[in-house]
Amino acid sequence: MKAVALGGGRGLHATLSALRRLTPDVSAVVTVADDGGSSGRLRRELGLLPPGDLRKALAALAGEDDENSLWATVFQHRFGGTGALAGHAVGNLVLAALLELLDDPVAALGEAARLLGVRGRVLPMCTEPLDIEADVVGLDEDPDAVRRIRGQVAVATTPGRVQRIRLHTAGEPHGAAGGVPKACAAAVTAVLEADVVLLGPGSWFTSVLPHLLVPELHEALIDTAASRIVVLNLVPQPGETAGFSPERHLDVLCEHAPRLRVDAVIADADSVSTPDRLRRAASTLGARLRLDAIASPGARERHDPAALAESLRGAFEAVRSARADG
Template sequence: MRAVALGGGHGLHATLSALRRITSDVTAVVTVADDGGSSGRLRRELGLLPPGDLRQALSALAAAEDGGSLWSEVFQHRFGGDGALAGHAVGNLLLAGLFEVLGDPVAALDEAANLVGVSGRVLPMSVEPLEIEAEVTGLENGGVSRIRGQVAVASTPGQVRRITLHNPERPDRPPAAAPQAVRAVLDADAVFLGPGSWFTSVLPHLLLPDLHDALVRTRATKVVVLNLIPQPGETAGFSPERHLDVLFEHAPRLRVDAVIADRDSVPTPARLRHAAAGLGGRAHLADIADQGVAGRHDPDALASCVREALGLAREQ
């Protein structure tokens, strides 16, 4: 099965960790709008794609049951202290070096995948560093405010209503998707959106015209994986079905086949089933939360629910 997962950060890591239990042919399509931490520093200083979410995806696909290879561990190692390297992950620096030497982010990620032992592939959703802009209500001015930057949007005390995406270096034209990411979605057997930061990791993929069109046209089974808990700042107070409403508002032409949610995270299952049906899909509720870590999906349980949603359990 050719599986493609779109997202970023810890949410994408959860999906990839589950998918690699089902198939070795997994492609991650990763957001490139991060502007905080180590990634933000490298982006501002070197003008490169922010590498942090890309590194996380490589780590998820390289991780083995026994803890992974030495290279995978080193890739995730973060420098301490208070010097110039403090806070930087080794993998971020390595990716930045590959980006500069090869001049092609996709080729650089393929080389990094070989280094850490990834059997699938990690792709940026765009080869241009992008910027998120959000319409936010509930701030001091009482009206609609515009906030720029992933960190600012993710941490706003207001209510995010809508986001747009653009390349700050070319604000006069729509941002372009990486052709390899578009092709991966069109060729996939199954495509996954979520979980993750809804406005800053999941929805941005729908705002690239070419990638949005591919998600609408692909014949793959399309699956949305919902978060376990609302995220303060971005989706505070959101019900599970509200996540789907926002998805539809940003991509009215998109239809999905399945919506996966944790049973204990859905107060009103009938409402979620109705919302999923409105997008053309069916809701699948199961116990998929990690009982040892709050807010994290259990990869084995999520993989089992994915099998059910795709009909693989029945085939077996």
């Protein structure tokens, strides 16, 4: 089974940890708009793709023998102290060096994957860094006044309510129309050739939806013959989706990509208070709802990889069976 997971950060890490239990043929397509922490510093200083989410995806798919496990641990190690290296992850620095030396993000990630013994591959959504811009309400005395906020960190932590996002190539002036973000060709091919494509979980506006705003990737998600599965978050994220119900996540997805059809929506049974509403929202996208126990017992805000893997297996088999019957 060829599986493709689109996202970024901890949400994508959860999906990849589950998928690797089902198939060795996994491709991660990662957002490239991070502008905070170590990634933001390297992006600003060197003009490179932000490496943090790419590093996390590589670590999630790293081989499990002793040597590869050690390298995965080293890749995730973050320096302390107060000097120039403080806050940088080793993997971020390695990826930055590979990006500079090879001048080809796909080749650089391929070399890093070889070092870590990765099963599958990691691809950037675009080969140039991007900026996220959002329309936000609730930041002024007038609750309906819309303000534009730019930057992944600013959007993820806004105390207002995000209504819509846009993508810009890095460095464009605020308010500029900007060029059309160009997708990584290998990522587009991976989506078109996949058997199953996953969106979510993760930061909805800054990790999941950006993939739908890259025209070539958007069209590939619509045209692919793969089963399309959306995995919902367990809890709303403080800031960008505070107060969101599970069905509101699907409404926003539909608003940003009205032509996208989905085969299945997976949600944690204990995280859904109104299953009928979520079922109706899923049907709007053409999807069947699957409710399973997929949260980690000791951390309700995190997905359990084994449980998520079984839910994904069941969803994929149900979609395949329904298509065969249809």
